[in-house]
Amino acid sequence: MNPHDDTKEQQWLAGLRAGDESALRHIFDHYYTNLLGDIYRIVPDEDTCQDIAQEVFVELWRKRSELDIHTSLRAYLRRAAVNRALNHLKTSRRFVLDESEHLISSADTSSRDIRNKEEQQTLEDALHAAIRTLPEKCRLVFSLSRFEQMSHREISEQLGISIKTIENQITKAMKVLRETLVRHSDLSPAVIWALNYWWGA
């Protein structure tokens, strides 16, 4: 039996299979906004996010009679959205096969701007801003590992890049984000206090 059974979801899915468009609307209202956020981590362009998320629901409708969902509906839709977003990257750009890093890290060039802004930011905001300015491949690999819980092997298969490259990119992301943390801590004694407290110094 499916451990994620949820009566409301099951009703929607049953409606969907029966061709009831209002069931689709319920599912849409419930998950569309979340999916936009999931896709945004991979393709940070709002229009494209909407485009991809809508396609997920179009596809859900088209496949309604042959749906075979073994996880929660949320997890199923999220996975479909992530796959679609990755496909979008593959087909729309030179991304997949190009492992070289032509771009000088935008994190390097803009770090001064970030530093100025950091003073009024929370640590979370500062980290999010730093993730946003990571070079594209670095951000993508980090996001898939951090947010989509994909293994390095899986990321390698999805993106067609070597495990070694993935490891390098994750290490790089961690280092850039750590620098952000350290800079932020310099500015906020409370964080240092919290760290010391946490580690029983």
Add this chain to the structure above:
Amino acid sequence: MQANDDYILLLSKQFSGDISAGESSALRKWLAQSPENELLAAELRQVWEKSGDYGKVFSPDLDAAFRQVQTRINSGARPRMKAIPVAQRLMRIAAALALLLSAVWAYREFSTPPSNTVFSAGADKQLVGLPDGSQVWLRKNGNIEYPTRFSGDERHVKLKGEAYFEVVHDPAHPFFVDMSNGDVVKVLGTEFGVRMSSSELQTDVFVRSGKVLFSPKMQPGGVVLTGRQKASYDRASTRLLVDKSATLNELAWQTGGLEFESTPMEEVIADLETHYKVKITLRNASMRSCPHTALHTTQPIEKVLESLALTHQFRVSNPAPGQYELTGGTCQ
């Protein structure tokens, strides 16, 4: 910081739960080594945890968005196509044509079994999936021919140019790379690169892991190579050279990183020049043999030189675009 890179990676693997027992015990040892390591680990854990809700909060107009979904459903429209730049479109057509022509050619040449040929004319590198799940990264201007399905006891592909292979382990069906100059590389399941010079006179094989038998056509018997070894066969001199502790930086085009282990500075510089296509002059002759150990990930050359300068106290200058000079330096 460079020296900690491996552990930064292990920490990230630990946080994501994708860590092996061996890695986990290596990490524990490292943590026990110094309070600095523990601090670094604490910082990275914070980074990992506090970045958790990265993203963007959307507040879409659900009615409007759902109407668009309905329109798409009712029109039966396929996903909207993005405009593809002309150059890219031409390349696709060219690639399709190349594939078609090669298919026609291959069909005539070997009507059984059917085979595919892939050329990497446009891209720097092209990933080719073989029918057994093995992967080949074909470097620019190379081509590879392989059957649509491997049959019989052996897996054969034909290569012209340079490629990197990750071969699915299958001892019952050994994998062969037949070079167009007659040299053969036999594999059991491994990760390695093969390169044939455009004159077809020299063949180089670099093995990252696993075991490979390299048989130059003119040298029956050949040589067995294992992890981190490189062999070069030169037809002109009929010499087969084996380097048993190669740095494998000739695979950097595929892996995206250069690594050095007690590599003499002269070789480090030669590798950097080849990889980044720049000219680097080492002014201090006494530094030529100074050993250098580091893993340089996919950084711009400026960053690599900066870290080189930091390690060996060089001064870096950039007298002209693409030209760098290293002066001073002390070898520790």
